[in-house]
Amino acid sequence: MIISLFTYSDSELITMICSGNEGKREKALRQLYNDKSIRITVSQYVSNTGGSSQDTDDVFQESMITLDNCLRNNRFGNRSTLKTFLIGVCKWTWYSMKRKQKRINLTDDMNQMDSDDFINPEVLMLDDERVSIVRDLLQKLGGKCKQLLELYQLNYSMQEIADSVGFENMQSSKNAVAKCRNNFKELLMSQSELMLTLKY
Amino acid sequence: MNAYFEQIEDYIRGKLNASEIKDFEAQLKKDPNLVKQLSLTRIELESYELLVSDSLRRKMNTWGSNQKPMISRVWWAAAASIALLAVAFIWVNRESKPITDTPSVVKQDTILPKINPQPKINDEPQKQIASENKLPEAKNIPVIVDSKKEKNDRNQPLPNKDILKQQTTEKPTTLSESENLAYQSFEQPNYDNELRSATRGENDTILTKALILLKDKKSNEVQVILAKSDEPESSYYLSVAYFNSREFNKAIPILEKLSQNLDYINKEKAEWLLALCYVAQNDKVNAKKVLTVIKEDLQHTYKEKAGALLLKVGN
Numbered sequence: 001m002i003i004s005l006f007t008y009s010d011s012e013l014i015t016m017i018c019s020g021n022e023g024k025r026e027k028a029l030r031q032l033y034n035d036k037s038i039r040i041t042v043s044q045y046v047s048n049t050g051g052s053s054q055d056t057d058d059v060f061q062e063s064m065i066t067l068d069n070c071l072r073n074n075r076f077g078n079r080s081t082l083k084t085f086l087i088g089v090c091k092w093t094w095y096s097m098k099r100k101q102k103r104i105n106l107t108d109d110m111n112q113m114d115s116d117d118f119i120n121p122e123v124l125m126l127d128d129e130r131v132s133i134v135r136d137l138l139q140k141l142g143g144k145c146k147q148l149l150e151l152y153q154l155n156y157s158m159q160e161i162a163d164s165v166g167f168e169n170m171q172s173s174k175n176a177v178a179k180c181r182n183n184f185k186e187l188l189m190s191q192s193e194l195m196l197t198l199k200y
Numbered sequence: 201m202n203a204y205f206e207q208i209e210d211y212i213r214g215k216l217n218a219s220e221i222k223d224f225e226a227q228l229k230k231d232p233n234l235v236k237q238l239s240l241t242r243i244e245l246e247s248y249e250l251l252v253s254d255s256l257r258r259k260m261n262t263w264g265s266n267q268k269p270m271i272s273r274v275w276w277a278a279a280a281s282i283a284l285l286a287v288a289f290i291w292v293n294r295e296s297k298p299i300t301d302t303p304s305v306v307k308q309d310t311i312l313p314k315i316n317p318q319p320k321i322n323d324e325p326q327k328q329i330a331s332e333n334k335l336p337e338a339k340n341i342p343v344i345v346d347s348k349k350e351k352n353d354r355n356q357p358l359p360n361k362d363i364l365k366q367q368t369t370e371k372p373t374t375l376s377e378s379e380n381l382a383y384q385s386f387e388q389p390n391y392d393n394e395l396r397s398a399t400r401g402e403n404d405t406i407l408t409k410a411l412i413l414l415k416d417k418k419s420n421e422v423q424v425i426l427a428k429s430d431e432p433e434s435s436y437y438l439s440v441a442y443f444n445s446r447e448f449n450k451a452i453p454i455l456e457k458l459s460q461n462l463d464y465i466n467k468e469k470a471e472w473l474l475a476l477c478y479v480a481q482n483d484k485v486n487a488k489k490v491l492t493v494i495k496e497d498l499q500h501t502y503k504e505k506a507g508a509l510l511l512k513v514g515n
Binding site for chain 1: 212213214215240243244245246247248249250251252253255256257259260263387389390392393394407431432433463465466467468499501502
């Protein structure tokens, strides 16, 4: 009873993460991040397969990022609880990390995770090569543009962007976001090699 | 066809319903331009996702250091409940006591604040300062003097004399009518927000310093720091610094250049400040010219303000 005063249900968490409100989003993500039972499960899994506590931390952070991405982009599907989903993502992330490091084959357990409940983070994210190219391009945008585009990606309304960034009104955030997006698109298009790498 | 292009983002973000997805995918088979645009938008949004994930990663690093187990919150709640019950119990007991049970003198004393507590720690220097400043009420306040800090402060290099001289001239004493009008129309940037943005750019340390100085109204120091910077954002704040110190002639060429930079995110702000510089200089011809351009741009942030100011300048 008391615990329920301080924790949010899955549906509340999902609404909060997708709300486009910084405070709510942070609260929800923080609850999941600080959930000890998830941590313990992930930690046991990672250590049983040759990982350290640092590996657990890395896996957990990357999986939180995947979870956040899935929820905001309607890729969760409500087929399991958030906890089960996050643990599944953690296992996949750990598997991907190990495969990259060529440390082990996790074929035994990973076959069991080939279900709708689990999401392979590699499917969702840019690969390392793309990430480094895109990161360089993003670096060419100013700090302000980066902030605007982050808020835009988080589905903030134009008014919320104006309030958060300190613009005069909704129209100015609309103009600024459009300008930043155009600048970035031009940067993308100007890199012919990049576009080939990105299979455009 | 345009409708499909407008649906690209919703398609990527999974916001279309089943029939819309079916239509959209059918159109994708027919329209290679739509396919091309879809790929570009997908890459674009995936790139922005990197900004979100970087930001979340930074936050999680701070959560990790001060995370508290949920159980402690439960204990806090339990403790708070017990405290509430205790307060309620005391309150009820207090109410039920006979009226004759008036508070004793001793009790009254405990409620009253203690007067003139005796200083114990290093009160001599404070007494001296207080008497110098003629602040009798400060006599008995004990102050811990940080001799180390005091020493460090003394060792700080003195500010450049030229800057100090400039600072004294920064705040205009008497403003002309046109300057008054310009300053009233200019809203100083929200420097806290600007600082938050500036720290996201990795090469923006100079800009960060400049914004802190601008926030502290040290426009002349900002001019020294930003003088060599070619970055549009830095140039804008340099012009704000010139504007604040009434050096409109120096601000105008910078703002003219920024106003012609179509890629500059704060182009509209630069145009508005340019108009205000002309207004401040009482250059009505150029002021009206710029204000008219702003007013006639239907999507300009300062469209309405420009219209209102145009009327005042005209009069």
